[in-house]
Amino acid sequence: xxxxxxxxxxxxxxxxxxxPSGLRLTxxxxxxxxxxxxxxxxxxxxxxxxxxxxxxxxxLLTSLWEWKMRTLELVPGDLGGSFDRWAELRRQVDKxxxxxxxxxxxxxxxxxxLDRATQLIGVRPLQLAIAGGSGLPVxxxxxxxxxxxxxxxxxMAETAYFDLxxxxxxxxxxxxxxxxxxxxxxxxxxxxxxxxxxxxxxxxDYKLSTLVFRLDHNWRPGASDRRNAIWKGEETGADGQTxxxxxxxxxxxxxxxxxxxxxxxxxxxxxxxxTISAVLVRTKVAVDKIRAHGGDVVFVRPSSAPDLxxxxxxxxxxxxxWDAILAYAHSNGVHIDDLPAAxxxxxxxxxxxxxxxxxxxxxxxxxxxxxxxPLLHLQPGAPPALSTRNCVRPSLGGLH
Amino acid sequence: MIFNSLIxxxxxxxVLFLHAMPFSWRAKKINLLIASYIFxxxxxxxxxxxxxxxxxxxxxAARGLAxxxxxxxxxAWMMLSVVVSLGLLCYFKYGHFLIENFAHLASLAxxxxxxxxxxxxxxxxxxxxxxxxxxxxxxxxxxxxxxxRSFLDYALxxxxxxxxxAGPIMRPTELVPQFEVPHKATADQLRFGLALMTLGLFEKxxxxxxFLGPVVEQIxxxxxxxxxxxxxxxxxxxxxxxxxxxxxxxIAAIGAALCLGFALSDNFRFPYAAxxxxxxxxxxxxxxxxxxxxxxYIPLGxxxxxxxxxxxxxxxxxxxxxxxxGASWTFVAWGGLHGLYLAIExxxxxxxxxxxxxxxxxxxxxxxxxxxxNIAWVFFRAKTFHQAILIxxxxxxxxxxxxxxxxxxxxxxxxxxxxxxxxxHCSMRNQTLEAAIARAHPAALTALWTxxxxxxxxxxxxxxxxxxxxx
Numbered sequence: 001x002x003x004x005x006x007x008x009x010x011x012x013x014x015x016x017x018x019x020p021s022g023l024r025l026t027x028x029x030x031x032x033x034x035x036x037x038x039x040x041x042x043x044x045x046x047x048x049x050x051x052x053x054x055x056x057x058x059x060l061l062t063s064l065w066e067w068k069m070r071t072l073e074l075v076p077g078d079l080g081g082s083f084d085r086w087a088e089l090r091r092q093v094d095k096x097x098x099x100x101x102x103x104x105x106x107x108x109x110x111x112x113x114l115d116r117a118t119q120l121i122g123v124r125p126l127q128l129a130i131a132g133g134s135g136l137p138v139x140x141x142x143x144x145x146x147x148x149x150x151x152x153x154x155x156m157a158e159t160a161y162f163d164l165x166x167x168x169x170x171x172x173x174x175x176x177x178x179x180x181x182x183x184x185x186x187x188x189x190x191x192x193x194x195x196x197x198x199x200x201x202x203x204x205d206y207k208l209s210t211l212v213f214r215l216d217h218n219w220r221p222g223a224s225d226r227r228n229a230i231w232k233g234e235e236t237g238a239d240g241q242t243x244x245x246x247x248x249x250x251x252x253x254x255x256x257x258x259x260x261x262x263x264x265x266x267x268x269x270x271x272x273x274x275t276i277s278a279v280l281v282r283t284k285v286a287v288d289k290i291r292a293h294g295g296d297v298v299f300v301r302p303s304s305a306p307d308l309x310x311x312x313x314x315x316x317x318x319x320x321x322w323d324a325i326l327a328y329a330h331s332n333g334v335h336i337d338d339l340p341a342a343x344x345x346x347x348x349x350x351x352x353x354x355x356x357x358x359x360x361x362x363x364x365x366x367x368x369x370x371x372x373x374p375l376l377h378l379q380p381g382a383p384p385a386l387s388t389r390n391c392v393r394p395s396l397g398g399l400h
Numbered sequence: 401m402i403f404n405s406l407i408x409x410x411x412x413x414x415v416l417f418l419h420a421m422p423f424s425w426r427a428k429k430i431n432l433l434i435a436s437y438i439f440x441x442x443x444x445x446x447x448x449x450x451x452x453x454x455x456x457x458x459x460x461a462a463r464g465l466a467x468x469x470x471x472x473x474x475x476a477w478m479m480l481s482v483v484v485s486l487g488l489l490c491y492f493k494y495g496h497f498l499i500e501n502f503a504h505l506a507s508l509a510x511x512x513x514x515x516x517x518x519x520x521x522x523x524x525x526x527x528x529x530x531x532x533x534x535x536x537x538x539x540x541x542x543x544x545x546x547x548x549r550s551f552l553d554y555a556l557x558x559x560x561x562x563x564x565x566a567g568p569i570m571r572p573t574e575l576v577p578q579f580e581v582p583h584k585a586t587a588d589q590l591r592f593g594l595a596l597m598t599l600g601l602f603e604k605x606x607x608x609x610x611f612l613g614p615v616v617e618q619i620x621x622x623x624x625x626x627x628x629x630x631x632x633x634x635x636x637x638x639x640x641x642x643x644x645x646x647x648x649x650x651i652a653a654i655g656a657a658l659c660l661g662f663a664l665s666d667n668f669r670f671p672y673a674a675x676x677x678x679x680x681x682x683x684x685x686x687x688x689x690x691x692x693x694x695x696x697y698i699p700l701g702x703x704x705x706x707x708x709x710x711x712x713x714x715x716x717x718x719x720x721x722x723x724x725x726g727a728s729w730t731f732v733a734w735g736g737l738h739g740l741y742l743a744i745e746x747x748x749x750x751x752x753x754x755x756x757x758x759x760x761x762x763x764x765x766x767x768x769x770x771x772x773x774n775i776a777w778v779f780f781r782a783k784t785f786h787q788a789i790l791i792x793x794x795x796x797x798x799x800x801x802x803x804x805x806x807x808x809x810x811x812x813x814x815x816x817x818x819x820x821x822x823x824x825h826c827s828m829r830n831q832t833l834e835a836a837i838a839r840a841h842p843a844a845l846t847a848l849w850t851x852x853x854x855x856x857x858x859x860x861x862x863x864x865x866x867x868x869x870x871x
Contacts, residue, residue, distance in 0.1 A: 022831035026666045027571075027690035028682040032698050034544040034573040035690075040654070040663040043838035047591040050846045057850040062857055184442035187407035195406070201858065208859040209610030212813065219808025224618070 066201045073247040074200040079236045081131050081204075084189035087178035089126055089240055093142065099150040100125040100376070101142065104135035105167065107302040108155020110234060110244045110352040113359040120366050122379035125153065127240035130171050131233060134161050136282060137171040139297070143286035149294040151375040156301050156325075156333075157351075158316035159266055162279045166267070205232035230261055233352070244352040258349035259305075266311045276320055280328045287329040296373045299326065299333030300365050303342065305350035332372035334365050341367070344388050357391040401442040401561075403597070403652045404605045411439065412656065415561075416590075419660050425582040429552055432560065432660070439561035440524075447523040450488060455558045457484045458533040462547045465540050474541060481537035485530040492523055497727035525565030527724055531691055533558055536572045538695050545573050553579040560662075562653040566646070568667040569687040575662070583661035593658030595849055600652025602852035606859045607817055608644035612637045615810045619791065620781050627802030631794030634806065635774050637814045638781045640821055643672065646685070666832075672773075672822050673829035675757070675766045677741040680773060688724070692717050714746070715739040725780070730788060734779040741772060770822065 027035050079085050092098060102112055102125050109129035118124040128138055135154045142148050160167040177185075196202045204210075214231065231254065235245045248255050287297045301322055304312060318335070326333050336342060342364040345357035353361055363386040370378045401408050418431045441448045461481035468474045490498070499515040506513040536554070539545040548554040557575045558564075585593065619626050619634030626634065650667035657664045667687050674680035681689045700713040715736070722735020757765055775792070782788035793799050828836050837845065 022835035024666070024832055026669065026682075026686045028669075028686045031690075032694055034539055035571045035665070037574055037577050038663040038665045040658060041834050042586075042588050042592045043834045045837065045840075045845060046842050047588045047595075050842055050849065051591045051594070053846045054849045054853060057846075058853045058857065061850070061854045065854075065858055182443050183445070184401040184405060184407055187410075187442070188405045191406040191410065202860055207610070208606065208855060209614075212611070213614075213807070213809050216807050216809035220804055220806070220811065223804040223807050 062201075066199060069201040069203070069206060072206070073245075074203050074206060075235065075246075076200045077197050077237065078200070078203060079193065079196060080232075081234060082189070082236075083174045083177050084181065084185065085193075085236070085240075086128065086130060086174045087181055088189075090128060090141075090175070090178040092126060093145055094147050097150070098126050098148065099123045100153065101148075101150065102127050102129055102153045102155065103138045103142070104129040104153075104155025104300075105133055105157050105160035106131035106233065107157045107160075107304070107352060108135075108153070108300060109242050111302045111358045111361050112155075113355075113362040114239065114241045116359045116362045117366055120363065120378055120382045121370070121376060124239065127242065129155055129242075130174055131242075132160070132167060133170040133174070134164055134167040135171075136161060136164065136279060136286075137168060137175060139286045139290075140282065141175050143289035146293065148290065151295060151373060152290060152297045153369070154297060154299050156299055156322065157304070157312065158301075158318075158321040159312050162271055162276055162316050162321055163267070164275075164279070203232070228261060228264055231257065233258065233349075243355050243358065244348065246355070249348045249354050255349040258351070262308055262349070262351045263311065266308065266315065268311045268314045270314060271316050273320075276316065276324070280324055283325055284329045287331055296375045297329070297331055298369050298373050298376070299331060300369070301333070301335040301337075302361065303336040303345055303347065303353065305347045308350045332369070334368040334372075339364050339368060341385065341387055345391055354391070360386045360388065360391045401439045403649065403656070404601050404609075407442065411435070411442075412659075416659060419584065426552070428582075429556055429579060433552065433556050436556070436559040436561040436564060440559070440564060443524050443565075444521070450492075450523050450526065451529060451559060454485060454488060454530055454533050455555050457481060458537050458558075459551060459554055462537050462540050465537060466547045478537055478541040482534060485534045489526060489530050492521075492526055494723075494727045528567050528569055529558055529564060531569050531688075532563075532571075535569070535691060535695065539572065548572060548576045550580070560657070562657040562660075562662075563664055566649045566653070567685075567687055568650055568653065568665045569691055570665060574665060578662050585659055585661040589661060590659050593655040593660075596655030596658065597652045598655075598849060598853050598856065600648040600650070600655060601856050603644035603648030603651065606852075606855045608641045608648060610859045611813050611817055612641040612644065615806060615814050616641055616781065618806060618810070620783075620787070622805070624805050625799050625802045626791060626794040626805055627799050628794055628797050629811070630802070630805045631791045631799070632774075633811055633814050635778055635781075635791065635795065636818045637810075639672070639770075639774050639777050640814070640818045642777065642780070643668075643821065669832075670825035670829045672770055673766060673825035674769050674773075675762050676769055677738065677745050677772075680769060681738075681742070688721070692721050692724075696720055710746075711743050714742055718742065728783075730779045730782055730785060733785070733788075734776050737776045737779060741776070766826070 024039055024041075030036075093101065100117075100121065100123055102108055106129070109127065109131055112125070112127065112129075114124055114127060128142075129135065130138070135156065139152060139154055142152055154161075192202065232245050233248070234242050236242045248258060290297055299322070318337075322333075322335055325331070342361045345361060346354040347357075348354055366376070367378065367385060370376050401411060415432070415435045418435075419428055421428075423431070437448055437451070440451060458481050461477045461484075464477035464480075465474055468477060503513045503515045536545075536548075536557075540547055548557070553576050554572070556579050557570065557572050560570075560575065563570050615637040616634055619630055620638070647668040654664045654666075665687055667685060669683040669686065671680055671683035674683050697713050697717040700716055701709045702713055703710045718735045718739030719732055720735070722731045722733070722738070725731045725734070775795070778788050778791050778795070779785075782791060790799070794802060
């Protein structure tokens with residue numbers, strides 16, 4: 001007889017007698033028949049007391065963990081390099097008239113002070129630079145967006161901008177997310193943002209497995225050492241402002257670690273001419289498209305410490321990259337070498353500026369660019385220019 | 401929506417709250433149905449239409465089946481259900497794969513055919529819910545069951561969010577009767593359900609994503625030629641990752657259903673303690689292997705028509721099982737390898753029918769089973785045959801000039817986790833999880849539950865989809 005789907009009728013296949021103690025039948029034990037309603041017994045335990053104890057203990061441990069994370073200078077509200085946040089910012093270009101966007105890698109991301117920029121030019125730039133990413137894919141994405149008629153300031157560490165094998169994947173992933181983000185992912189991000197305002201421990205760079213993996217002190221010679229990875233570089237605040245993580249400005253161990261990572265991370269072999277030419281062509285196409293919409297593109301080359309700069313120049317020399325791109329795309333820009341007001345700034349870990357110096361650098365490059373594109377003007381009443389003297393050095397002493 | 405996401409926490413709290421309200425049973429079921437659609441739509445709203453299509457077609461096909469007297473009419477209704485369900489599956493899951501293979505065959509025959517770029521998106525969990533709805537009509541066709549009386553109960557069976565996207569693959573006879581009468585979790589069911597969800601999330605978020613995933617990715621997604629240690633450690637890590645990912649999901653699903661007062665089927669029974677492959681498949685993804693046995697292997701003849709037919713049925717079932725997991729020949733190879741293992745085991749069992757292994761021999765056979773399962777996992781995880789051969793070469797000591805790849809801490813964490821996992825499976829192989837929990841001291845259980853919950857909290861971060869969602 002057929003077993004019924006309805007419970008009010010007879011249910012067959014009661015084979016419990018065949019089950020050894022401590023086991024129960026599963027579908028594997030009942031071939032070729034309708035499967036009955038599963039049994040789920042609740043183990044005899046004081047569940048009420050246990051649940052209460054677990055709740056109290058987890059709250060206690062979490063509070064202690066939060067306290068510990070704050071002693072490590074993690075701060076509430078820091079969303080790290082969240083792509084969801086980037087996608088949210090990127091979608092603003094489609095919704096509002098955005099006059100100035102900043103694109104590029106971590107240098108222009110950490111080294112731009114958006115508050116200072118607002119004081120100088122009267123609008124707050126939209127920060128779309130991505131740490132570890134080339135500015136080119138985002139420039140192309142903006143160029144293909146008919147909503148954009150403004151100015152794109154493209155930050156350029158040549159290694160990141162030109163070497164798309166090294167730095168192309170992250171922007172592509174972020175762009176894809178800005179085009180389609182599931183309601184579930186979006187909702188989770190919004191909740192995460194609310195929680196992160198109260199909890200510093202919600203930092204991707206300090207999650208359990210990451211901390212365990214960092215214990216490796218080159219235990220297996222020759223293998224990729226987990227310690228030679230970026231531990232934590234950025235700290236994000238509201239409105240897209242991102243800084244170099246505050247702890248790197250005074251913790252010599254961490255800043256030296258990051259310095260070593262950069263020295264190992266940046267390739268020193270010269271990049272082939274074909275790749276450079278391809279990037280030049282793609283850049284020109286994007287710049288032309290933006291100009292056709294009524295916008296403009298300018299380039300900025302932030303500073304790096306001399307030892308790092310030497311490696312970068314070997315990989316992509318200024319003449320083949322920076323000079324070539326300005327000439328080929330008929331664009332303006334400002335290179336750190338040509339910016340006297342921003343020399344000798346503090347680079348705690350050789351690649352990014354301290355907060356105070358980022359403000360000085362932002363002031364310098366925006367003043368310089370203001371005369372080079374019709375889409376950027378210093379507003380009347382802009383504060384006076386800053387100089388290296390305004391860049392207060394941390395006690396550590398920077399790597400100049 | 402996935403269980404290890406923040407939005408699920410909010411969603412689940414709302415669902416639990418509404419389910420605890422003094423509404424009528426019908427209103428509660430409607431709440432659950434709407435919640436389940438929201439759960440599915442949160443991934444990609446338009447694909448809810450597919451879910452509706454699958455639900456409605458099989459509902460009417462089942463009614464037609466029940467009312468039809470003549471065999472050809474019954475067969476026609478059954479075929480309608482199968483064709484629509486498999487048609488959806490073929491189009492969304494295998495469409496691109498079929499076209500690619502057709503183009504390849506055409507080029508072998510001298511015709512150049514360049515297929516258009518595919519933009520088909522695989523709807524999440526389609527393999528699971530199409531199998532669930534097909535079992536409804538097939539059970540009625542095979543006269544094992546009668547149609548559900550209420551469309552609401554049937555739609556809720558298909559859509560019930562705990563099992564919707566990654567199983568366990570429920571049969572209508574397991575779930576529809578539960579929806580016919582009011583169900584509300586007792587306080588202990590709720591607490592135990594939350595404990596199971598903690599265990600599932602710990603397996604998924606902490607072990608699979610946090611500790612094992614990066615080890616697997618470095619070797620299987622990297623470009624380096626892996627040596628003996630790296631190949632084995634990455635493959636062992638994958639054996640742990642796939643188990644923790646999928647069994648973790650199943651446990652969380654069972655826990656979520658229990659919090660609402662419903663019972664879902666067991667899907668895993670400590671599979672890495674299996675002795676032999678028949679035993680393995682009675683412990684691994686039980687609801688899928690039982691589905692394939694009942695609706696593919698037995699209809700193909702099973703073991704009732706002589707040796708040749710039996711081996712054919714076995715191999716065909718395992719190849720289909722492989723293909724169910726993904727549209728790639730590497731999955732077919734994985735299924736084929738398991739089919740081969742099962743066939744050899746069957747032959748050996750016939751040859752040595754009186755043999756009963758002692759404890760040491762059983763342990764050795766268990767270890768052999770685990771190692772052979774790991775070799776098969778290589779085809780499951782590798783994206784190409786070339787990569788699979790490269791990793792197998794490493795596992796068999798052929799990549800002698802390979803440089804060390806995996807960091808020492810990876811070797812350590814993988815060894816500890818996989819060692820612990822296998823030991824846990826061996827110690828509990830002859831009991832249920834509930835029986836083991838019932839015997840444990842409450843203080844030890846409290847400590848374990850706390851550690852797992854705290855680990856989930858401090859392992860936070862970007863949630864990865866479950867591996868089995870893609871199937």
